[in-house]
Amino acid sequence: MIPSQKSALIVGASRGLGLGLVETFLARGWRVTATQRTPSPELGRLSAPALRIETADIDDDAGVAALHDRLADQRFDLIFVVAGVATQAQDPLHVVPRAVAAQVYLTNAVSPIRFAEAFLDRLAAGGSIAVMSSVLGSVGLNDTGGWETYRASKAALNTLARSFEIRHRAENLSVLILHPGWVRTEMGGAAADIDVATSVAGLADVITAQLGRPGAHYLDFRGEALTW
Template sequence: MTANPKHPDVLLIGASRGLGLAIAAEYLDRGSRVVATVRGDGRTALHDLRDGAGSRLEIEHVDINLPDQVHALRDRLGTRRFDLLFVNAGVANRPEETPADVTTEEFTRLMVTNALSPMRVVEALGGLVVPDGTIAVMSSGQGSVADNERGGFEIYRASKSALNQLMRSYAARHRDDPRTLLLMAPGWVRTGLGGPGARLTVDESIPGLVTTVDAQRGRPGLRYLDYRGRTVAW
């Protein structure tokens, strides 16, 4: 793949449905080539998208909670290079659960899937991104400690705050890296994860999010931004 700032070559982790699927569709609509991943072996909406995109969309399989699969994906991609690595991963729990009643297994599931595994993907696949490219990770406005005035979604919030902290540590360890690093907050979107009562539709969130990601290219360092390009408080 060759770099083209107007049509970035994208490696998108987690695109079988929801926000990831919408991001894949948006980049394809904008003329990009996309390698996108799904977790299982069954047919997904991403496969339907590929039917209309042809060779510009490739589908890979990886479960990011299984490090061996992440490293196998790295080996399969070999010497290929991408303008953007976008890690989209997230699971939710019952919003009313607190540390007083959440099970250890459920707490661990959210922390591993929402924080640890995305950063393991960044560590494993970040080297595939060109020097002036971008590494973006899907966070959430609920990961903001400063903006947490009402509580609720406590375990999910904690997992996204942990993700943000880990990404800040990654940026500190790579402070001389010229690539752009982004934590993206898509807003509360009506997806399977966001639920039917969410404030935004996918079409109200994802085009702006993609525009924001692309506009940040060439700006080294880490930023925490929402889908409109506004800075989110840590």
């Protein structure tokens, strides 16, 4: 490893934005560890000396602990939890089964913070913890409704990420809460505003500019602050 080479752990990199972030950081000279919940052909096709691929499910505490042990010798300038779900996102809350709504909350809000807590000792000095949020998680900007369980899960993620940073404020922790834009992925759909390449390039620029900045920062892929 080059002494000045930055290192990233991208959690949830099997496709879409996570995969795009892996490709972008590798192209920018970072060393990348990428996780997949199950084997991903797309991720598996990437071949680079600076890439390490691991398998773990953020909803599985034992699996996260095992990953933590496997990466015992690693320190990361960026730990970015990208993984998330949008199950029945377009259905109003009252028709979504309770178990489905609860799982969306656990995967999108609880598991990213539990992962961040578990891996905090793997964060290098001057590094950042990042979570993939959404503008839909903004309560103040919700003037259209829709995507109710997904919105609520991302609003909860924002709140929990902010509380996580406050809990560790004495350590000058940097927490980036990021909105990737409305992106043409399986989740975003074909009518979305931007493609994956635009989103991940912007996110990488924002991360680089904000790396290690203490506090909790809710930003979009252009670096603009969002209303909580």
